[in-house]
Amino acid sequence: MAAQLHIGMSLSPTWLSGEGWRRPDSGVEGLYGADFALDVARRAxxxxxxxxxxxxxxxxxxAMVETGPGFGALDPTLLMAALARETAHIGLLTTVSTTFWPPYVVARQLQSLNWLSGGRAGWNIVTALDGQRNFGMEAMPDAAARYARAEEFVDLVKKLWASYPAEALLADRGTGRYGDAALVQPVSHRGESFAVEGPLNLPDPGYGPMPLVQAGASERGRDFAAAVADAIFASSPDRGVAADLRADLRARAVRQGRAADAIRVLPGLSLYLAGSRAEARDLHAATYARVNRARKLASVREMTGLDLESWPGDRPITAADLPPMPAAPRSRTHAELLRRMILREAPTPDELMTRPEVMASGHWQIVGTPAEAADEIAAWHAAGAIDGVVLLPGGSAGSMHLSLEALVPELAGRGLFRQGYSGRSFRGHLEESRKPEAA
Ligand SMILES: Cc1cc2nc3c(=O)[nH]c(=O)nc-3n(C[C@H](O)[C@H](O)[C@H](O)COP(=O)(O)O)c2cc1C
Incomplete structure (x- = not known):
């Protein structure tokens, strides 16, 4: 029996990027309040x-402030806490960087979200790409140093969660014993990057291990994900990339003594959906109409070392044109995806401007009707390329609504996704993945 898909919804909000926020129905004025995200979370x-x-x-x-909200956003963990009170089943996956925060604070915030949501907290672990100057660092530590710190960070956070176990909480009115202090132990961690005494000042709520998701697919990133993560948020612009990544991560998980399906590959899926293919194409074209070409070419240069400033828009870029990979690209994952595409397809600069590797963080993209999107997702799933997706609807609020109200029900109708919740914890949703009787 094939496993069903796991589907997450980004609250990013990707459907407001490009021209999306300018549409009358975008609701952009509400972006920094809870109701905006709550509307999406309720639909999800x-x-x-x-x-x-x-x-x-x-x-x-x-520079990005001129043209759209970009990544200016509420603190994601606080936002999830607001959603926790207004939802009952859906997992709440927040993103916290291991490069900037102290582990004790992170362990406590995530466990707080877990209590507030009744076991629905999840942690998307990122090592981050920028922001060092906001934390007293001149240069960003290189990827290897960030991953070394991330490994110690996650290990320490897990030790802190375990330092005040659920069984230690007694609240026994009869005996007057509130807790079993013997079960509450310091972690006494002295490592390369952190020294933390513990224990955490918040008990484990007893919902099982909190789901951990990782983003970043370089060699080091994959090893890290295979060791600790339940899922990887991936950039997989084509099915081959996704299938290779999934096979590789499963093998790495087994080498680390875990089951192959302990790690799930969930690519971001950029969706431009409409009632007809032509409308969907128009939506996509309108969204990218205002693209800042100079900024995109600068990002191609950062990722590949290739300067396309004075390159004719219609001249193909071949393997011979590619300089050696830059020593330290901001994201090796994204740089390698772009390189792989150039080597395979010899695109022109004009073609690059339509490609997800340049335009959409390397994410898989579908432009069409909900039924067409369901066909393609089903094909990737059948090919063993994915365990699920993270929906990143683009273009308009309408595209977001169709993703949740047409595409997902279509997948459920085909037996590829659940028809209802069987539990209330995020861990439970991840573990419940057997296919029910075909409808
Ligand atoms: C799909 C994807 C999503 C990411 N999302 C974030 C994010 O939300 N915040 C962040 O600071 N870094 C994010 N990153 C950056 C990674 O955490 C990591 O720092 C970066 O990719 C470098 O690691 P790598 O060499 O393994 O690619 C993301 C990376 C990928 C591939």
Whole structure:
């Protein structure tokens, strides 16, 4: 029996990027309040999604403020706490960087969200790409140093969660014993990056291990994900990339003594959905109509070392044109995806401007009707390329509504996704993945 898909919904909100926020129905004025995200979370919960998710950064690109909200956003963990009171089933996946925060604070915030939501908290672990100057660092530590710190960080957070176990909480009115202090133990951690005494000042609520998601798919990132994560949020612009990544991560998990399906590959899926294919194409074209070409070419240069400033728009870029990979790209994952595409397809600069590797953080993209999107998702699933997706609807609020109210029910109708929740914890949704009787 094939496992069903796991589906998450980004609250990013990707459907407001490009021209999306300018539409009359975008609701952009409400972006920094709880109701905006709550509307999406309620729709996602009505579709029985595994989780809602907020990516996050800790810096602001000033130039981007001119043209759209970008990553200017509420703190994701506080936002999830607001959603926790108003939802009952859906997982709440927040993003917290291991590069900037102290582990004790992170362990406590995530466990607080877990209590407030009744076991629905999840942690998207990122090592971050920028923002060092907001934390007293001149240069960003390189990826290897960030991953070394991340490994110690996650290990320490787990030890802190275990330091005040659920069984230690007695609240026994008869005996007057509130807790069993013998079960509450310091962690006495002295490591390369952190020294933390513990224990955590908050008990484990007893819902099982909190789901951990990781983003970043370099060699080091994959090893890290295979060791600790329940899922990887992936950038997989084509099915081959996704299938390779999934096979590789499963093998790495087994080498680390875990089951192959302990790690799930969930690519971001950028969706431009409409009632007809032509309308969907128009939506996509309108969203990218105002693209800042100079900024995109600068990002191609950062990722590949290739300067396309004076390159004719219609001249193909071949393998011979590619300089060696830059020593330290901001994200090796994204740089490698772009390189792989150039080597495979020899695109022109004009073609690059339509490609997800340049335009959409390397995410898989579908432009069409909900039924066409369901066909493609089903094909990737059947090919063993994915365990699920993170929905990143683009273009308009309408595209977001169709993702949740047409595409997901279509997948459920085909037996590829749940028809209802069987439990209330995020861990439970991830573990419940057997296919029911075909409808
Ligand atoms: C799909 C994807 C999503 C990411 N999301 C975030 C994010 O929300 N916030 C962040 O600070 N970094 C994010 N990152 C950056 C990673 O955490 C990591 O720092 C970066 O990819 C470098 O690791 P790598 O060499 O393994 O690619 C993301 C990376 C990928 C591939």
């Amino acid at each position: 919960e009505a579709a029985h999604l595994d989780f809602v998710f907020r990516p996050d950064t800790l810096y602001l690109d000033r």
